[in-house]
Amino acid sequence: MMDELTLATIDSPDCPVSEHIAILSASGDAPEISIDSRAINGFSEGLALLRDGEFDMVAMPARLLHGRQAEMLTAGCEVVGARAPRRPNLVLVSENKIDYQPKSAIILSDSKMVRRQLRRARRGIRILGPMAFAAIVGLDEPPSNPAPLVEWMEELRRSDDIDGYITSRPIYDELDISGRRHALLPDPKDRGGAHFLPLPYADLVILVARRRFPISISEQITEPEGNTSWRVQDLMISGLSEEMLERTGILVRHRHVRSLMKQAEEHKDITLEQSCHDTEGEVLGDDLHVEIRLEIISKNGRKTLGLDRIVRHAIFEHATISLLRDWEVLVREASREVPKDFYTDIDALAYIDLVE
Numbered sequence: 001m002m003d004e005l006t007l008a009t010i011d012s013p014d015c016p017v018s019e020h021i022a023i024l025s026a027s028g029d030a031p032e033i034s035i036d037s038r039a040i041n042g043f044s045e046g047l048a049l050l051r052d053g054e055f056d057m058v059a060m061p062a063r064l065l066h067g068r069q070a071e072m073l074t075a076g077c078e079v080v081g082a083r084a085p086r087r088p089n090l091v092l093v094s095e096n097k098i099d100y101q102p103k104s105a106i107i108l109s110d111s112k113m114v115r116r117q118l119r120r121a122r123r124g125i126r127i128l129g130p131m132a133f134a135a136i137v138g139l140d141e142p143p144s145n146p147a148p149l150v151e152w153m154e155e156l157r158r159s160d161d162i163d164g165y166i167t168s169r170p171i172y173d174e175l176d177i178s179g180r181r182h183a184l185l186p187d188p189k190d191r192g193g194a195h196f197l198p199l200p201y202a203d204l205v206i207l208v209a210r211r212r213f214p215i216s217i218s219e220q221i222t223e224p225e226g227n228t229s230w231r232v233q234d235l236m237i238s239g240l241s242e243e244m245l246e247r248t249g250i251l252v253r254h255r256h257v258r259s260l261m262k263q264a265e266e267h268k269d270i271t272l273e274q275s276c277h278d279t280e281g282e283v284l285g286d287d288l289h290v291e292i293r294l295e296i297i298s299k300n301g302r303k304t305l306g307l308d309r310i311v312r313h314a315i316f317e318h319a320t321i322s323l324l325r326d327w328e329v330l331v332r333e334a335s336r337e338v339p340k341d342f343y344t345d346i347d348a349l350a351y352i353d354l355v356e
Contacts, residue, residue, distance in 0.1 A: 013146040014168040015061035031220030047075040062201035081222025082230035087169040088202035091181040094164025109166035119301025121194035191267040197249030275310040288313040
């Protein structure tokens with residue numbers, strides 16, 4: 001039996017993995033085995049240390065693995081589990097919420113998806129990327145690293161050159177920003193209201209180890225909701241290109257029947273309520289469900305293509321494969337030009353442009 005787990009951590013500004021592990025070690029759910037953790041620099045270094053047997057496990061942001069799974073498998077490693085996201089939602093740093101921004105306000109975000117979500121949520125304000133804003137007003141090129149970029153945008157906000165900007169909660173806390181923050185939440189106050197799905201792999205920590213790593217040990221470090229979130233996102237979006245990934249929002253979380261029933265009652269959502277009943281109309285005895293929400297948005301924010309599904313946790317992997325097939329059909333049909341029924345019909349453009 002292993003007496004101590006040697007764990008390497010890879011931090012990113014938006015996902016401080018070391019903080020996740022420190023919280024685990026100090027909590028009541030701390031593993032029985034002691035953890036000796038050390039921060040390392042990058043993905044390739046982590047694989048090399050695992051391959052050489054210097055560490056038992058590497059904890060890293062799931063975003064780092066996108067497009068590099070072949071490299072991991074070649075090194076004889078695999079993902080053995082994940083930790084559930086703690087703070088996946090981004091924040092708007094501004095004096096006003098998005099609904100109360102003055103007309104012609106300027107909001108900056110370096111994420112394409114978030115800019116589209118903001119345009120969908122509020123018309124009449126200018127949503128720009130930092131580089132575009134710098135080019136328009138004649139400033140030097142902004143920093144490329146996330147933390148210095150946020151400091152650059154904060155200076156602009158304090159000087160009233162912009163009205164606000166978007167950042168992650170970890171960076172906001174790390175820089176000790178004094179400005180007011182407003183979380184961009186996935187659940188609208190009213191049905192059909194503004195909502196902001198998290199970015200892919202947001203604040204999701206995965207654990208990578210050599211093949212045939214003992215399950216009894218990995219289960220002490222991982223979390224069921226984290227495992228579900230990783231598995232669903234791995235199936236749904238791991239094959240996307242970087243360009244398409246930047247335009248995608250996804251939310252995966254565990255839900256209990258009680259909270260689903262309450263939400264269905266508040267929003268008068270018959271479909272959601274029916275997902276909590278069996279064919280006989282009885283409330284499902286299996287209390288744990290998985291909520292999966294996926295969307296892409298047009299550049300101007302006026303068109304949204306989304307798919308929401310509630311499935312029982314016991315069958316979530318099979319349901320995710322079915323969901324993936326439905327999503328591929330939906331995207332394919334919505335992004336192609338509408339065929340003419342007759343040659344005299346007027347040309348009809350695709351509902352959504354995947355290239356813009």
